[in-house]
Amino acid sequence: MKTSIIVFPGTNREHDMAMAVETACGKKPQLVWHKDTDLGSPDLIILPGGFSYGDYLRCGAMAAHSPVMKEVIVAANKGTRILGVCNGFQMLIETQLLPGALLRNKTLKFICKDMHLRTENADTEFTRKLGKNSIINVPVAHGDGNYFANDDMVKDLEAHDQIAFRYCDAQGQITEAANANGSSANIAGILNKNKNILGMMPHPENATQNWQKNKTGLPLFESIMEALA
């Protein structure tokens, strides 16, 4: 089981991600510099959070055209598992590996706070250990995490079980108040149709260590590690 974390200029959560991976499977992931085109034939590719290329254009837009992303797209289409978190999710959207768009938060401000997420699809390699409708409490830290999909797209996502997580309250209710960034249908994370790609705005990697507020993000990493072991 090999994990490669892609590091772009401006990426800043690769360390957090590496800690989570190592905690879940005991093995250090490989950090791959964006100018490399050799991904090291990983079983799992992670696109971590940060501000790639400063995100002065649309977030993730520059990274989506980085040489290494061509290789990521090839791997994704061959079925390699891809996890994109925060800026990584933005890149997956920009490369159109995942549908929709990520807009400025409805508050027009950066938001860093713990959010409850309800697991909508537990029948994937990423979410199996979480269980359907289970609630995890993980932080968000983003300025542009307002997921947009029109009604038809949301219906399509639902029809194909592509919604992985929704923002909810502590009891699991999908409410407007729980939807801090204003995402369509409270969507926090989505899968592609093949379910080998997961993109999400919240940071499960920041809920995996003893000193962090909780470890409810850890089962996500354990799920994918076990599935690929």
Place this chain on the structure above:
Amino acid sequence: MNNAAAIKQTAPDFNEPAITPEVGAQFGLNADEFALMLNIIGRTPSFTELGIFSVMWSEHCSYKSSRLHLKKLPTEAPWVIQGPGENAGVIDIGDNQAAIFKMESHNHPSYIEPFQGAATGVGGIMRDVFTMGARPIANINALRFGDPSHPKTRHLVNGVVAGVSHYGNCMGVPTVGGETQFHSAYNGNILVNAMTVGIADHDKIYYARGASPDQPVVYVGSKTGRDGIHGATMASAEFEDGVEGNRPTVQVGDPFTEKLLLEACLELMQEDMIISIQDMGAAGLTSSSVEIADKGGIGVELDLDAVPQREPNMSPYEIMLSESQERMLMILKPGKEDEARAIFEKWDLDFAVIGRTTDDKHLRLNMYGKTWCDIPVPPLVDDAPIYDRKAGYYKLQDEIDNAAYALPKDSLCETLRQMICCPDIASKRWIWEQYDRLVIGNTKYSSGQSDAAIVLIPCHPDLALDAGEGSRATKQKDSSASPQNDKPQKALAISSDCNPRYCKADPVRGGMQAVAESYRNICATGAKPLAVTNNLNFGNPEREQIMAQFVGCLEGMGEACRKLSYPIISGNVSLYNETSGEAILPTPVIGGVGLIEDWEKALPLGFQNDGETIILVGEDGNHLGQSLYLKEVHGKEIGTPPKVDLESELNRGSYIRMLAEKGLITACHDISDGGLLVTLAEMAMAGHKGAALIIKNADAAYWLGEDQARYVVTTSDIGNIMALPEAQKIKMTILGKTGGKDLKFENGESISVDELIDLNERWLPDYMAGK
């Protein structure tokens, strides 16, 4: 990349004025200083030379009004590796690791342009820290705004917070704490003080000193433009006439470039290539090259054509005085240029060899085929004027009569309702939720969770070595770098403190109190206070009352730091904080750093469990002078600030640390603004848990007095605490028990924790929304 070729090789006509004492005055040099400069050079200086002299002798660079007094501060302790004088201070934190930190102000720029002013303030202080080889692991900030009712306040809060958020978040350095206060004295002059804490291995700390002759001078980072030239003091018709001269004097920050610069510098610093390094902050290339030359006892000759430039036809004066951000100057080991260049090119940053060090102690600047500056370096630093400015007699406030401010019968809850949503106590969630407090993944407690932020110390400043393998550190030397799993992991405790109202009422006591409160906040988490950085914000030092405030605060601060073995290892002085003759409150902010050997023993401030005993450590409250209660409930800022007993601070601080170390207490909060009443409410809100109090006392001073050296702790082990010998020496009072949804008083009054939280959380978002 070197775009010198693109630049005209013959000098354009810069239309620089003839140098006269009047021009010198425009540059801020008074007649005596101008004469001294002529005497040193032995001829009339060129325009470039005048610019360099004036900026090096400015208050900001020379500390001419403050230096005499700063010298009196204690800066040493066995664990201090580097005190004031370098880019930041350095302390030993064991295991061959060091903590490197400093606080710095960006007050005036933040008032003119709050977003960029605050952003570049944060960028500047991070650069100071990573210049020394440290990975920044935490930022905090101390903000002071004008009265909420002032028409500019909302706009300034909005811009400053967005600026701090923009820069810190993008850099991937968590902003874990700080303080925000409001007072009408800051209406025309806000304070934005930012602090960065980094870590480095002992053998990988870099200094400005150490350069020798005939070594390459290297410029890295962003290109140089015309931004920020000569701060706001510059006034010259020639520049005002041109478009270039009308650019704002506030610099524009690019956190992405700084992130690259951080990673490139730390990568380079893993190798043995750098001899000396200095960031280009205030006064840019001038102060960085002069510092390196002066500290090395050498000269520097620069070829300014080779400086990466953002725009054409820049004059040597502009290049030397530009404050473009995200730049560094370094002296490399001869022959290492190509290896170093490869690292910077990997990160897509400019890298240019722009000169060499010399043995003649001169600063010589060549451009467009001629020499524009040739002046001796030592006088720029050593002969900078020092002023012993007169400190006038300072009238202290009179004591007040507590009886005049008694609480009406059964009004504890009503008073608490008023206090808990006043601007200084109200939750600052609206601010800190805009800061990424978690990136790097090592944050244990941040804003609102404990008296000082708690951040775990990574095993290695190159985080890639800590938690991953790969091309980020291709030539990594593994060995001691791997985490030692058998040993508890250490954490740093970080806090910022100052009560400016105390400082105004009694500068000596106020300065002392700021240090004592910092010490207390660190101890309240269970950490050992190690050292501080200070950010001294005052008005115009040429006024005797302001100088008296400055001297008084430093005296108090010095005494407290000495007694508490809490030395000042770095700092910043910001004077002339006034508008139309109205000075700010004296605001000597203390940024404190402590160490806890095992992060699992760090204490939060909120009530943790039901049925625990709540204990007051220290005497009953008795002092209402200058309290927040008087200000908020009675509208008065009167009386003396509370006395500071350093012996008690020391004893009780070590007592609290011992209780934390033994695991006998579950939460701890120091008593400060708002006294015991607000302290208990804050503990209830943070833990979302009520308490039943058994204290029979109706005195305002008991509940709201801000007497010093006091803590409130909770325990499930009261028997063992009372059995300790210290329990005989330190006064402790059982206040009640935790539990339930309400804060219940002995007289039957009660208020729900939910209501407290609602009041406390609502004020700032409502205010920012214009409600």
